[in-house]
Amino acid sequence: MLEQSQIKTPEYVSINFSIAGIGSRAAAFLIDSLIIGVFNFVIFILALFSLDSIIYLLFYNPDSLWILAWAVLLIFVINWSYFFLFEYFYNGKTIGKRLIGIRVIQDNGHRLTLLSSFIRNFLRVIDDLPGGYFIGIIMIFFHNKHKRLGDLMAGTIVVHDKAPNKKKKRSKSVSSDKQNSQQHVIAFDSVLINQLTEHDYQLVKTYCQRYPDLPKHEKASLTRQVGEIILPKVHLDQHLNNLTEVDNILHQLYSRLKDEWSY
Template identity: 35%
Template sequence: MIDTLAVVETPEGIALQLRSAGALPRACAWALDLMLRFALMFVASIVLGMLGSSGIGLFLLVLFAVSWLYPVLFEVLRNGQTPGKRVMKLRVVNANGTPVTWLASIVRNLLRVVDVLPLCYGFGLVASLCDAQGRRIGDLVARTLVVYVESPLRAAAMPATPAVAPPAGLLPAERAALVEFAERSARLTPERQQELADLLAGLTHARGAVAVQRLHGMATACVGRA
């Protein structure tokens, strides 16, 4: 499965590019989590075995927690990452890019019993290979995505736009705002850029894409570029 890019627009107009993970990295994360679960249950069986018959009930509680609560608690409380996903630099998010919710995590993990059928995640693998974003059945129903954790953003680069002299009376804070707008433009949709630029029509004497270009040009002038 080739990893794909899911583009999600937030209510603020910021376009998030989420790189969804394919079947192989997800399988590796699952295998790591499975080994950790077995290790936890092995340790629990040794410790609780010392309690005799009274430890059987406690072991069943541990078995339930490790089997069902382990993925949900980690996904919701640890930024969408189980230990296996953290090693593989993956995380679970809602389909709109927001942190995964309790309900979504519970649903996707309950439906794992369907994905695992008929053998070795057969249904889940077929669904993942057929879906453009690599989602298994649990993800499709819960409306979640497993995506790569991106590296922290580097300092944003300003658009290469010819300098446009800004009005002489601009305050330092206003010049800084122009530069910030230009630096953030790469993460804003064109529609959102134009919407913000239209608010400054009195400064640019233009609207739409032309206003955006003029604001970029003023920002270029503010940082001293030719």
């Protein structure tokens, strides 16, 4: 059974996430390590092929050592930046995390920031001590939210994402819940839309992304909570008594805002 963590957003809405344990994180890390290893091997082989021979390099032409120096530097950059860049630009996922179905988010439920991604991956150097990711494994195993040092310092947590092979089934159930309401297109006031903050957007985004995974009784509760916060800001609070309509408004609002606020 997956361990649950309840996260309160800055808007005081509680959202449940399933924490990724050491097994799923280790599996994702092994996949990522394999991918990095393939890149390292290719770079090393290309560097060797660019030289006549190792003996010639070491004893007759030491100046060409720069080729190996550049190869080592490139390998270092790939090893360090792989996790940092993928997790920031790929919504908290590396290739391994995506395949396993987990991702990194901030403790408040929001998307990983550039600084958070930098800190948690910079501290991999310490988590890897004395070797074989020993410190990181020990901390993940004993911490109640399975956090390593990088997660503690960056304020991040690794959670289970929506399973790709279940998305279609979940989408069908959601679309059936909203089949009638989707036909009603909402006319938002542009002035009121422009007054919404990034926190408002993040709340609506989190609601829409997590909605398909929630049990039916939690959907109603969360829809009401988010609706009571957002709808008055766009002067649509007259719809609060109709949760189906509230859900429709929130999803349409997310579609309207995501191009502006996505990063």
